[in-house]
Amino acid sequence: MILRTFSNLCAQSQACFRSARAKSTLSAVIDETGKSGLILKSLSTDIFENLALEDWIHNHVDLQNRNMLFLWSNAPAVVIGRHQNPWQECNLQVMRQKGIPLARRRSGGGTVFHDLGNVNLTFFTSKKNYDRHRNLQVVTSALKGLRPDMDVRATERFDILLNGQHKISGTAAKLGRTAAYHHCTLLCSADRALLSAVLKSTCQGIKSNATQSVPSPVKNLLDEDPTLDCDTIMDSVASQYNTEFGFSSPVTLVDPSDELSLPGIQRMARELLAWEWTFGRTPKFSICTTFELKNDTSICNATLNMDIKNGIIETCDIEVPSDWLPVELSREFSLHLIGGKLCPYETSVIAAEFLRTIPQNKELERKMYNLCRRVVFMM
Amino acid sequence: MAMRVAFRCLTANFSPVLIQRSRPVQISANRLLWKANPAQSLSTASRLSTALKFTDKHEWVRVEGGIGTVGISKFAQEALGDVVYCGLPEVGQKLEQMEEFGALESVKAASELYSPLTGEVTEINTELAVNPGLVNKSCYEVGWLIKMTIDNPAELDGLMDDCSYEKFIKSLDE
Numbered sequence A: 001m002i003l004r005t006f007s008n009l010c011a012q013s014q015a016c017f018r019s020a021r022a023k024s025t026l027s028a029v030i031d032e033t034g035k036s037g038l039i040l041k042s043l044s045t046d047i048f049e050n051l052a053l054e055d056w057i058h059n060h061v062d063l064q065n066r067n068m069l070f071l072w073s074n075a076p077a078v079v080i081g082r083h084q085n086p087w088q089e090c091n092l093q094v095m096r097q098k099g100i101p102l103a104r105r106r107s108g109g110g111t112v113f114h115d116l117g118n119v120n121l122t123f124f125t126s127k128k129n130y131d132r133h134r135n136l137q138v139v140t141s142a143l144k145g146l147r148p149d150m151d152v153r154a155t156e157r158f159d160i161l162l163n164g165q166h167k168i169s170g171t172a173a174k175l176g177r178t179a180a181y182h183h184c185t186l187l188c189s190a191d192r193a194l195l196s197a198v199l200k201s202t203c204q205g206i207k208s209n210a211t212q213s214v215p216s217p218v219k220n221l222l223d224e225d226p227t228l229d230c231d232t233i234m235d236s237v238a239s240q241y242n243t244e245f246g247f248s249s250p251v252t253l254v255d256p257s258d259e260l261s262l263p264g265i266q267r268m269a270r271e272l273l274a275w276e277w278t279f280g281r282t283p284k285f286s287i288c289t290t291f292e293l294k295n296d297t298s299i300c301n302a303t304l305n306m307d308i309k310n311g312i313i314e315t316c317d318i319e320v321p322s323d324w325l326p327v328e329l330s331r332e333f334s335l336h337l338i339g340g341k342l343c344p345y346e347t348s349v350i351a352a353e354f355l356r357t358i359p360q361n362k363e364l365e366r367k368m369y370n371l372c373r374r375v376v377f378m379m
Numbered sequence B: 001m002a003m004r005v006a007f008r009c010l011t012a013n014f015s016p017v018l019i020q021r022s023r024p025v026q027i028s029a030n031r032l033l034w035k036a037n038p039a040q041s042l043s044t045a046s047r048l049s050t051a052l053k054f055t056d057k058h059e060w061v062r063v064e065g066g067i068g069t070v071g072i073s074k075f076a077q078e079a080l081g082d083v084v085y086c087g088l089p090e091v092g093q094k095l096e097q098m099e100e101f102g103a104l105e106s107v108k109a110a111s112e113l114y115s116p117l118t119g120e121v122t123e124i125n126t127e128l129a130v131n132p133g134l135v136n137k138s139c140y141e142v143g144w145l146i147k148m149t150i151d152n153p154a155e156l157d158g159l160m161d162d163c164s165y166e167k168f169i170k171s172l173d174e
Helices: A006-012 A016-021 A026-033 A047-060 A092-098 A132-146 A192-198 A230-245 A265-273 A327-337 A344-356 A362-377 B002-013 B016-036 B038-051 B074-080 B162-173
Strands: A003-005 A037-042 A067-072 A077-080 A102-104 A112-114 A118-126 A152-154 A160-162 A166-169 A171-175 A179-187 A206-208 A251-254 A285-294 A299-309 A312-319 B052-054 B059-064 B067-072 B083-087 B100-106 B109-114 B119-124 B146-149
Touching: A026 A047, A037 A047, A037 A230, A047 A067, A047 A077, A047 A102, A047 A118, A047 A179, A047 A265, A067 A230, A092 A192, A112 A118, A112 A192, A118 A132, A118 A230, A132 A152, A132 A160, A132 A171, A132 A179, A132 A230, A285 A362, A299 A362, A312 A327, A327 A344, A327 A362, A344 A362, B052 B162, B067 B074
Parallel strands: A003 A251, A037 A067, A037 A251, A077 A102, A171 B109
Antiparallel strands: A067 A118, A077 A112, A118 A179, A152 A160, A160 A166, A166 A179, A171 A179, A206 A285, A285 A299, A299 A312, B052 B059, B059 B067, B067 B146, B083 B100, B100 B109, B119 B146
C-alpha cells in the first residue's frame, strides 16, 4: 500500500498552489482530488482525537457521491456507546488505577476495549449507500485473502465471529443528516487479560434503561495465526476496500490534531473529553445497594439509595444502623452529596470537608471515615 | 390542495376547545371507512396524517392549540428497525429548526433527530423510556417523541404535506 501524508495529497491535487498561499482544509483538498473513494489512516493513537476526526469528517466532508475508509488504533481506552451507563459497563476503579481513559462515542452499540492491538475501521458513506453488511464483507474478504482457510463470518447483529465461536469484531453506527458512518473493531493482538479486567462492572444495584452490552467470548487473530499483525491486516482491508468499491486509493496519513487542516477539531476533541459528555450523558438511573461497614470490633450493613441524572446525584439516602453511627450524621452526609457529581474525586473533597465538621470523637471519626471511603469507592 | 391549506389555516386559529370537539367526528368517519373497506387501510392512515407536516429528515409535526407534537414517519421507523432507546431533550430546552435534538438507537445505530421547527420543548414522551418500541408500533400516535411551542409559524409552510412527502419518499428510491 502506498502511504502518503496529507501534504503529499495536497501536492498531488490542483490545490497545491492554493495551499502554498493558505493551507486548505482536508475537505477542500478531498473535493479537489475529484476522487470518489479515499482511504485515510490516523497518525494519532489518542481516542479523543480519533473520535473527533470521525465527527469532523462526518460533518465537513461531502459524502453524497463519495465513500471513505478511516483506519485507526488507540492507546488503551474503554469506549462506551452513545446511550450507555459507564458505571454499569466497566470497572472505573481499575481504569483509574491504570490510567485508562473512558470515552463515549456518538454512535450506538456496546462497550469495547481498545489498545494498539485492536484496529478500528470507519466506513463513511451517504445515508443512501449505508450498508453495514457490505462493509463487513470487505473485512471478512480481506482476512480470507490473507488466510483462505480462516473461518470468519459476519452475523446478523453485525459481529464478526472466528470459528463460529469467538467475537473478533463489533460494530456501531451513526446516521446523520445526509451521511452515515459505520465503524467496527478488529481484535488482532489486544491485551485480553486487561480487556476482561476493565469490562467487568463492580457497581452493584444499578437500575437503568441505558442500552446494555451483550458480553461475548473474544479472541485475537494473532492467536489463530501469529503472523497476522495489525499493519498486515490494515493493509489487506485497505486493498480489499479498493477492490470491493472499484477505487484505487492510496492510504493517506492524517494528523487529527492539525487545526489548520481540520478547523474546529480541537474543540470537538475537548467536548468528547469533557466529564459532561463522558459521564454526564448517562441516561437517568438509580443505585440501590447494601454494603458492609467494619471496624475492629464489629460489622454492620448499610444501605445506599441514589437517583442520578446527567451524572449528578439528585436524591441520596444512606442508612446506617443507629447503634453504629448517629442517624443525623448519615442523613447530613446524604444531604451534602445531593447536587454533586457521581465522581470519586469530587465526593472525596465533599467528604473531607464534612469530616472536619464532626465533633472530636476518635471512634465516630473513624466510622464516618469508613463510610465516606466506602461510598467514594462505589463511584 | 389550496382548499386544504385554507382549512388548516382556519383550524390553526380556532381555540383548542373547538378543535377538541371536531376530533370525535373525524375519528368515527375513519372507523366507518375501515369497516367499509379494510383494504383501504393505507388511505385511512394517510387520512390520519393529513394533519401532519413532514420534513425531509422524515420527522412529522402535528399542530394543536399552538403546540407541535413531533415524531418520526412510518418510512423512518421501518428504515430504523426496532428502536431500543430514545435519547430525548429536556423540557425547557430551546430548539432551532433543523437543530439536532436527540437520537434514536436501533441495532447499534444511533440515528440523529432534527427539530422540524423553532421552539421550546414543553413535554417529552416518558412512555418511551420504558417502551421505546412504541416508536415502531405507533409512530403517528402514542409513539410521539416531543411536544414543543411554535415560535415561528411560517416555518410550517416550508414543510411537506402528506402528498408531497409520499412523492418525496418515492423519489428517494430512484
